[in-house]
Amino acid sequence: MNGENFSWLVAPDAAKTRFDQFLSLRFPDESRSQIQNWIRKGYATINGQPVKTGYLTRAGDAVAVQIPRMPALHPFPEKIPLDVLYEDADMVVINKPAGMSCHAGAGLHAGTLVNALLYHIGTIEAGDPERPGIVHRLDKFTSGVMLAAKNNFAHRQLSRQFKSREIKKEYIALAHGVPSPPSGTIDLPIGRDSGNRKRMSVRARHKRNAVTHYVVRQAFGSTSLLDVQIETGRTHQIRVHLAAKGHPIVGDSLYGGNRTKNLPDSIAELVESMGRPFLHSSRIEFTHPRTGERMKFHAPLPPELQTLLLAIESRWQISGRNGGR
Numbered sequence: 526m527n528g529e530n531f532s533w534l535v536a537p538d539a540a541k542t543r544f545d546q547f548l549s550l551r552f553p554d555e556s557r558s559q560i561q562n563w564i565r566k567g568y569a570t571i572n573g574q575p576v577k578t579g580y581l582t583r584a585g586d587a588v589a590v591q592i593p594r595m596p597a598l599h600p601f602p603e604k605i606p607l608d609v610l611y612e613d614a615d616m617v618v619i620n621k622p623a624g625m626s627c628h629a630g631a632g633l634h635a636g637t638l639v640n641a642l643l644y645h646i647g648t649i650e651a652g653d654p655e656r657p658g659i660v661h662r663l664d665k666f667t668s669g670v671m672l673a674a675k676n677n678f679a680h681r682q683l684s685r686q687f688k689s690r691e692i693k694k695e696y697i698a699l700a701h702g703v704p705s706p707p708s709g710t711i712d713l714p715i716g717r718d719s720g721n722r723k724r725m726s727v728r729a730r731h732k733r734n735a736v737t738h739y740v741v742r743q744a745f746g747s748t749s750l751l752d753v754q755i756e757t758g759r760t761h762q763i764r765v766h767l768a769a770k771g772h773p774i775v776g777d778s779l780y781g782g783n784r785t786k787n788l789p790d791s792i793a794e795l796v797e798s799m800g801r802p803f804l805h806s807s808r809i810e811f812t813h814p815r816t817g818e819r820m821k822f823h824a825p826l827p828p829e830l831q832t833l834l835l836a837i838e839s840r841w842q843i844s845g846r847n848g849g850r
Contacts, residue, residue: 535586544571544580548590549719550730556722568593600629600655602644603636609645610822615679615815616672617646617658620824623668623801628656642673651680661687661758669696669806670824674814682814687758693810696753696763697826698739699803699834700772701784703749707741711766715759724779725761727769735759737766745841747788748775750834763804775833777802789840795833803830 531551539547548560548569560569567575569590571582582588608620621627621638628639642658643649649657651674658673660683674680686692716729736756743750749772753763764780767773773781775788776796785793796803810821826834 529592531590531592533588535582535584535588537584540582540584542582543578544569544576544582545578546719547582547588549722563590563592566593600637600639600643600657601635602647603640604644605636605641607641607645608824610670610824611820615676615813616674616683617642618809618822619671619673621663621668621671621806623666623827623829626665627662627671628659638671638673646675649675651676652684660684663806664761664764664804666801667804667806668801668824668827668830670809670822671806672809672811679814683811686811690756691812693808694755694758694806695808696755697742697805697807697830698751698753698763698767699775699830699837700749700751700767701775701781701787702747702772703744704739704741704751704767704770704772707744709739711737711739711770713766713769715762715765725759725765727765733757733759735762735766737763739767743838745837748837764802774802774804776800777804792833792837792840795836799829799833801829803833805830 533551535547545557545561545564548563549555549557552560561578563569564576564578569588570576571580572587573589608622609617610620611618619638626633626637628637639656639659646658651658652660658675658680660672660674660680663669663671672683674683713727713735714732715725715727715735716732718724718726718729734757738754738756740752741749742752755762761780764774764777768777768780773784775781775785776799785796788796805826806824808821808823810819812818813820
């Protein structure tokens with residue numbers, strides 16, 4: 526939206542809405558503080574005049590927003606180790622660690638996957654120059670297998686496969702409780718939570734379709750290990766869908782609240798030390814953009830997730846032998 530202009534007339538059903546809230550509903554990917562900054566600096570006006578962030582809209586008000594043109598981000602190479610699962614002239618498949626963002630964003634310009642790829646590959650002319658090579662994303666604290674393109678041809682072909690849902694992605698998640706039925710589909714549209722801009726929600730006013738399939742691989746009483754596949758790639762999709770079903774991911778403080786306190790103390794301590802949700806992109810299957818060969822790659826669970834899972838399995842086996850005590 527860099528340098529773009531927008532305008533609306535306030536409809537009767539949108540009257541008496543705070544101006545910053547009115548704009549938040551129309552710019553779901555922007556933070557409330559960013560929108561308030563636009564209003565304070567006069568980038569967003571009512572009837573051609575600057576107003577306060579708390580101005581209550583009136584039916585017929587003419588809203589205008591002129592997004593300031595910001596200098597483009599120029600990602601730079603950084604010597605960051607990459608766990609490369611496969612690489613050729615067109616693409617690279619990596620096992621992304623938890624804690625690494627895929628590309629630069631607000632207040633973040635270094636330490637990203639893009640920075641690492643630029644050092645590893647060199648110049649990348651593929652897709653958006655601000656996030657070269659990126660075809661799809663994983664949340665910062667989600668680990669696992671990811672694709673990146675090395676050239677525009679590969680980027681276009683892989684992007685098309687994602688859009689047409691030809692690429693299969695499988696995840697492993699540890700959830701609170703045991704979903705019922707043990708396998709199923711969660712088909713709930715997702716949008717930005719108007720009350721918390723860091724969260725996504727199935728109750729958002731402006732939503733996009735999202736479909737998640739799950740299977741309970743193993744139940745441990747208070748938790749369960751799930752195999753998850755997604756048809757769509759919405760932000761936080763698996764986390765939001767499982768939380769909406771009443772089974773948030775273990776370690777997910779954003780959507781799971783204080784559910785960790787319901788776990789045995791030794792397990793809860795491991796979850797706290799883990800510092801991330803138990804969500805891992807385990808497998809990906811796609812068609813090679815140039816050769817047409819069907820390819821599959823797997824990323825094993827990282828050590829912190831393996832440690833937690835082994836501890837839960839061990840405790841569950843002991844509990845079962847003791848009649849659940």
